[in-house]
Amino acid sequence: MSTRQLYFISGSPPCWSAMLALAVKGLSYEPKRLDNAKREQKAPEFLAINPRGHVPVLIEDDTTVCETFAVLAFLDAAHDTPNGAPPLFGETPEQTARIWQSISESESSLRDQIGDISRPLFRGKGAEFADQITSNAEKVLAELSLLEARLESDPFLAGDALSAADLIAYPLLMQLGRAADREEAKAFDLAYPLPDHFTRISQWTDRIAALPGYDTAYPPHWK
Template sequence: MLALAAKGIAYEPKRLNNSKREQKSLAFLAINPRGRVPVLVDGQIAVRETNAILAYLEAAYPKPPLFGSSPVQTAAIWEIVSEADERLRTPIGNVTRPIFRGRAAEMAADIEKAIEPVHEELNRIENRLIEHSYLVGDAPTAADLVVYPALMQLMRGATRDGAEALNLEVIPLNQTYPNMAAWAERIEKIPAYDRAYPPHWR
C-alpha cells in the first residue's frame, strides 16, 4: 500500500486476519490460489506478489515514477528490489519470527547469530544514504518501498517483550543507524502514509 500512497492512487484496503486463516478462505483463494498476500485487485485484474505489483503499478500509473528516470537509476532500483528477499526480508524474518512467537529467551543464541547478516545489509543501506535522501536518488522509489517495511518489521521485533535481553543493537535507530532513521522519517512524510501504515505495525 505504500506504493499506492507514493503514487497518489486511491484505493480501498482489505486486511486479512492471519490468526483466522482468512488468507486460506475460499473467497481469497479465488483471487490468489497460493493463499498469499499481498494481492492488488485493479478492476478485473488481480496482481500477486510485491515485485509484480510494483511493476504493474509503474506500467499502469507511470507518474510519479517508482523506477527512476534513467536506465542507471532503473537498474539500481531493480537490483535492490531483486535482492530484498535474500538480503533483507529473509534474514530479518529469521530474527523476528521467534521473537513474535514468544521464544526470544529460548532461542537467544540463534537470534543473535541471525542478526549478523542483517547488520551487514543495514550497514550497506546506511552508507547508501550518506549522499542521497533515498536509496536511489532524491525521491522515493520502489527500492525504498521494499526496504522500509522490512526495517519496520525489525523495529517491531526489537521492541517486543523479551527482545530487550537480546544483543540486537538496532534500537534506538537514530543512534545505531542515523542515516536510516532520517530516511525512515522522510518515508513517513509521504502523503497518505498514515492510511497505508498497517495497524499491527503501530
C-alpha cells in the same frame, strides 16, 4: 474511474510495500483485510483469487495482480506518479538498475533474516531461538552498515528520488524495529533504537514517514 481493491494482512511487510506504492501514486482503494489468525487467506473465496493463498493481491478493474513486485510494477506502469515525481522503477536504464539492485539486496540480505529474528520475538520465543536470532542479527547489522553508507550520498536507497527500492526495504526495517521493541529483544544487539545506531537510516525512515498517504498505509493493528 477505476475500481481498486487491495487484499492484505495487517503488519505484513509485502502488503505494506503495496499499500505504500498506492499511497505514493495517490490512488484510492478498498482495503480488504484478511485475518491471519483465522487463516482467511486460505479460505475458498480467497483461494479463488490467489490459489497460493498469499497477500498482497491487487484488483484494479478487470486486472488481478498477485505478488508484491508485480503489484508495484503494475501500479507504476498504469499510473503516473503525482507532482512530476519519477516512476517507482526509474526513468533511465541506470536508475532502473540501481533500483533493482537495491531490491535484490533487500531480498537476499534482509527479508528472511529479519523474519528469522522477528518471528520468535513476536511469539515470545526469543530464548528458545537465541542462536538463530544472534546469527541473523549479525547479518542484518552488516547489511544496515552498508545501507547507512549508501545513504551518506543520497537521500533514498537508489538515488535522489523515492523508488520501489525504498518501498520494499522500509517495511522490513519497521518489522525489525517492532521486534526489537519487545522486552525479550534486549538480550540481543538489534541496533535499537535506530537513531542511536544508524543516523542516516533513521533520517531515511523519517522521509518515508513524511510521504503523503503514509498514515493510510500504516498497519492497522500497529496504530
